[in-house]
Amino acid sequence: MAKEKIIVGLDIGTTKIATIVAKIDDNKKDLEIIGVGISESFGMKKGMVTNLEAVTSAIEKSVSAAEEMAGVRINKVYAGIAGAHIKGINSRSAISVQRPDKEITKYDVSRVMEAAQTVSIPVDREIIYVLPQDFIVDEQCGISEPVGIAGNKLEAEVHIFIGAVTSIQNLIRCVNEAGIEVEEIAPEPLVSSYAVLNEDEKRLGVILADMGGGTTDIAIYVNGILRHTAVIPVGGDQITNDLSVGLRVPVSEAERIKKEYCKAMYFEEDKTDPVDIPCNGNQGERMFSQKELSFIIKPRLEEIFWLIHNEVRSSGFEGLTASGLVLTGGTSQMKNIDKLGEKIFSLPVRKGAPNTSIKGLHDLINNPIYSTGVGLIHYAWKKHCEDNSKNELNIFEKTFNKLGSLIKALP
Ligand SMILES: Nc1ncnc2c1ncn2[C@@H]1O[C@H](COP(=O)(O)OP(=O)(O)OP(=O)(O)O)[C@@H](O)[C@H]1O
Numbered sequence: 001m002a003k004e005k006i007i008v009g010l011d012i013g014t015t016k017i018a019t020i021v022a023k024i025d026d027n028k029k030d031l032e033i034i035g036v037g038i039s040e041s042f043g044m045k046k047g048m049v050t051n052l053e054a055v056t057s058a059i060e061k062s063v064s065a066a067e068e069m070a071g072v073r074i075n076k077v078y079a080g081i082a083g084a085h086i087k088g089i090n091s092r093s094a095i096s097v098q099r100p101d102k103e104i105t106k107y108d109v110s111r112v113m114e115a116a117q118t119v120s121i122p123v124d125r126e127i128i129y130v131l132p133q134d135f136i137v138d139e140q141c142g143i144s145e146p147v148g149i150a151g152n153k154l155e156a157e158v159h160i161f162i163g164a165v166t167s168i169q170n171l172i173r174c175v176n177e178a179g180i181e182v183e184e185i186a187p188e189p190l191v192s193s194y195a196v197l198n199e200d201e202k203r204l205g206v207i208l209a210d211m212g213g214g215t216t217d218i219a220i221y222v223n224g225i226l227r228h229t230a231v232i233p234v235g236g237d238q239i240t241n242d243l244s245v246g247l248r249v250p251v252s253e254a255e256r257i258k259k260e261y262c263k264a265m266y267f268e269e270d271k272t273d274p275v276d277i278p279c280n281g282n283q284g285e286r287m288f289s290q291k292e293l294s295f296i297i298k299p300r301l302e303e304i305f306w307l308i309h310n311e312v313r314s315s316g317f318e319g320l321t322a323s324g325l326v327l328t329g330g331t332s333q334m335k336n337i338d339k340l341g342e343k344i345f346s347l348p349v350r351k352g353a354p355n356t357s358i359k360g361l362h363d364l365i366n367n368p369i370y371s372t373g374v375g376l377i378h379y380a381w382k383k384h385c386e387d388n389s390k391n392e393l394n395i396f397e398k399t400f401n402k403l404g405s406l407i408k409a410l411p
C-alpha cells in the first residue's frame with residue numbers, strides 16, 4: 001500500500017514568501033517537489049515580523065499558489081526563521097557509560113545530548129534546534145553514530161540555535177492566522193546550507209552566505225561539520241535604497257535598475273555594455289553610465305562582504321575553509337558579485353542555487369531565491385527519516401522486550 005505524505009517548507013523572507021511542497025513516498029523511499037508558490041512579502045523587516053496582518057496575508061497568497069500547483073491542501077509547514085536575534089553556539093558535554101558491557105545505547109546518546117543543552121541563555125531567548133556535530137568515545141572523535149560502540153566515556157559536541165522568544169512567537173502567529181499549523185521552526189542559515197552545499201565543500205571547509213533582501217545568513221563548515229552560524233541584518237534592500245537616494249528615483253525604479261544593469265565590479269571589457277541607462281524619476285528620464293551605477297552600489301556590497309569577513313574571523317575558523325565562499329539568495333544574482341567576493345576574501349567564490357538531489361520542478365527551483373525553501377524540505381525529510389528509524393527501532397525493541405518476557409516466563 002502506498003504510504004504518501006506531504007511536507008511543506010515556508011520561507012518567510014523580507015522580500016518574498018516562498019512555499020515549497022514535496023511528496024514523500026515511504027514505500028519507494030522517494031521525495032519529489034510537486035509545487036512552488038511565491039508572493040511578494042509585506043510586513044517583514046530584516047527577517048523579522050513588523051506587521052502581523054500584512055505578513056499573514058502574504059503567507060496566504062504564497063500558500064494558495066503552492067496548493068494550486070501541487071493540487072493538495074496545506075495544513076502544516078516547516079517555517080524558516082532568520083533575523084539578527086538568531087545565534088548559533090557550540091557546546092560540549094560528557095557522560096560515563098553505565099552498562100557493565102560498556103556498550104553505548106540510545107539512552108546514553110539522549111543523556112549526553114541533553115547534558116550538552118544545559119547552557120545558560122538569556123530569559124528572553126529559547127532553543128530552536130540542537131544539531132549534533134560530533135560524538136567522541138574515549139577521546140576518539142569523528143563518530144557520527146555512537147550507538148553499539150563500546151567505551152567508558154561518551155562526549156557530544158553540538159551546535160545550538162537560539163532565538164528571541166517574541167520573534168519566534170510573532171512568526172508562528174502569522175502562520176497560524178493564515179490557518180496553518182507550524183510543524184517546526186528551523187534556522188535559515190542551517191537549512192540553506194542543506195540545499196546548496198555539497199559534501200566535498202563541507203569536508204574541505206566552506207563559508208555559505210545566503211544574501212537575501214534584509215538579511216545575510218552565514219554558515220561555516222570545517223571537516224564536514226557545521227561549526228559556526230550567524231545572521232547579519234544587511235541585504236539587497238539596502239543596495240536598492242542607496243540607488244534610490246543616489247539616482248533620486250523611486251525605490252521600485254531603483255530595484256529595476258539594480259536587477260537589470262548593476263554590476264558589483266566594473267571591468268574594462270564592460271565598455272561594450274550600454275553606456276546610457278535610462279532612469280525614470282520625478283525629474284523625468286535621465287541617463288547614467290554603468291560606471292556611475294557601480295560607484296553607488298559598490299561601497300554597500302563591500303560593507304556586506306566585510307561584515308561576512310569579520311564574522312568568519314571572529315568565529316575562529318578563518319583559514320580553514322579551502323572550498324572558499326558560496327553565495328546564494330537573491331542578491332547573489334548581482335553580476336560580478338563573485339569577482340568582488342574573491343577580491344575581498346582571496347578565496348574561490350561560487351554562486352549556488354538549490355542542488356538537484358531532490359526530484360521535481362528543477363527548472364523552477366534552480367534559483368538562489370529558493371535556497372531556504374528547498375533547504376526546509378531537506379530538513380523536513382531528514383526529520384521524517386529520523387522519526388521512521390526511531391519508530392522502526394521502537395517496534396524492534398517492543399518485539400524484543402515481548403520475546404524477552406515470554407522467555408523469562410517459561411518454566
Ligand atoms: N538580478 C539581481 N541582481 C541583484 N539583486 C537581485 C537580483 N535579483 C534579486 N535581487 C535581490 O535579491 C533580494 C531578494 O533576495 P531573496 O529572495 O533571497 O530575499 P528574502 O529571502 O526575501 O529576504 P531575507 O532572506 O533577507 O529575509 C532583493 O533585495 C532583490 O533586489
Ligand SMILES: [Mg+2]
Nearest residue numbers: 013014212372
Ligand atoms: Mg531569505
